Amino acid sequence: MLLVISMEEGGDNLSALSVPLTEAMVLLSQGSGFKDGAIVLTITPLLLTMSVIALVASLGRRFGTSLRGLTSGLLFWELMNAFFAHAVNVELVDSIGLLLAKTAVVFLIGYAIAAVPQSAFIRERRDWLAQHISMPVRKTLVIGTVLGLLLLTCYLVAGAAAVVYWIVDNQTAIVKLYALSGMQTGSRILTTISALAWLPNLVVWAVSWLFGAGFSIGDLASFSLWSGQGSSLPALPLFGMLPSAVETDWIRITLLCVPLAVSFIAGMVVMLFNKGFRFRFKGADDDRDAKRVALRFAYPAGAFCISCAVVSLCASALFSISNGALGTKHLARVGVDVIASARKVGQPTAVGLFSSWLLMLVVMFLYFGTRLAVRRFREGKSGKSVSNSEEDNRESTGVARTVVSSINNKEEQGDNNLSTDTTGSGISLP
Template structure:
């Protein structure tokens, strides 16, 4: 009983440590930022707002927005959310895993968030039960990450699950999930590159907005650093922009590859980074075809790669029309479908968590249009994967056809060689001789040879003397003799 209570107590301790470390770190950064702004701008000290702002930001990290005057902010700072999940996962992995610890830790986390909620000086957008439920989901997500990455889970998976699942199915699922996640990573990397390009091209507009707000250099730097907590959100928006659908800032502005304007937006320095339309048609076409090209390359790697399903290796070892080749092709098709679904699911979650609001009316919907973006990504990526699949089918069909042509050529060559060998001992036909003449010449030659053998048998002594007399002469080749006889008979026939 005492051991069980200790195990449960570890869960409560994990939740308490995670909240303490996160709150203290975030509060220290917030106090430093407010202190720098107060020193540069003058006036009353802003440090007294450190605790309320820290509490509000803790709840915002877990998806609970707030309202302060005309501002309604529900866009999650995803960088802080990712850091909080990693902190919970690290503490749970360090202190240990248990079902009771998970339950008591979740309960402790909910109580701590309820205490924080009572101390905030802002109006929360969500109700109290919704806020507590979101907080519980955050802690459970961090605990789940710790469970999935633990040695106990891997041991259980290898001993229980893998024994009941065929090896080919495990391999296909593993390749599909890993390549789908790799695709999302590739698209997010492209979004990060696009965001860096925006910073390089439009940093002057951001500087102008800082000057319009009459912010000094130190305040501008601190505000820029604080804005990095929304860096993953901006990367996701840039990802959607590259795919063609773009993003919108409520009803005031929308940004795509074809259109983009920020004249109606509030004077927020971060809004100065948003891009103008791409003027070059070739560049737009290339950017729109990124998912298609990625799907094409992924499909070819899954089908033909040496570390994947190795279809060509199976063709060389087992032939084209073998069950092994067919099974490899079906497995690669399953992996492609899983990769496509994995990419879409992760993208959908990213778009969902990056959306929010900055107001109640025209700024109530900020971010990505999830249905439109998902449609464009699914269509383009699916076309790329389908193209690689069709290319594999065509390559296999051409290979089968080439094998059949080769076998037909070899059979014809063997037949020609056989006929040439069979006719090698026969007489060479005279020029212009017909088939009837050749048959008659053969019969005459056979009759002449028979008569010579009979005469030699009757005149044995004479033939012996003739053989002795001709032993010093060079013998003629049988084919030459037969050719000579054939030519002689043909000349007699013609005469």
């Protein structure tokens, strides 16, 4: 890039600065910014950060992982970055101790990605958990963590789509800023490719913008769904793609409802599908089944709490590392308000998840309540018919007894009359 810019724009041979610039960018990708006069750059290019972590993980998989490999690799990594810190021709913002701490964190994350899946220690801990923690609890922990990461991924995809829309919608402004800077075609292309290193930062800011919190470029400009102006910004081509306000009310409402709708749909899928909690009411006939189903609602509630915690913590971390500075005064703080943005992401996620949980709970009560009411109605109706038949039997029995008693009385009266007539006739028998 420096060679092409030198050839097209003239002036000094900028390619001589390629090695110091590379060293400074390696340190910047690990969170250690630099300054040169009035220029201060502390916005970490997250795409380069992910590339460095992927490099460390790839080396770990290639050469194997062990405690000795971890120690020697970390030592070499720290010495390399300390050499870069003393070789750059710009002033570093962080002290050497803080710089080494940040680079150590990056190396440990990459090494852990390579080592953890193959670690015997992790397998032993997994077996221990399988023996001491019940299957439903383990399933709840896994579903809650995976669901939280999946929701966060969906939000980042929505942010990436918003960035693509910004680029397409504002390409005229980007081209105009390039023309004002006097760059030729080759310089424009390579500068654009270099700016892609900060593309994940823009995606994270777009998530905050989509959900209502917005972001700011220092004290010079702020961007949200309701406002967007960048007239006071420096003439950097990257600033030409920043969004304007959304004028249509229903579009703003739709964008604000994205985390609520996505989390609600995800919660319903987790509760109904076979790989989730698989709630089924059909075939539950008695009160014991109703109690068993009701107790099962504790597991998705726990999973949703874990998901909300994962989304909130990861979103807060992403918002924090995406921020930085471009200067010392008006551009000293570029990015999002971490607390406000995390709240705009976490609250609708929690509302959506627990709305799906509450809906399923209401459906359960309606289902078993209807079955109980129908069963009580049938029992009451059958009890009334039984009581009517018993009363009819008693009445018929009483009539029969009356008839039998009257017949017996008549027979007794006939026998008495016959004995009287026989004794009073005056006939003497031989």
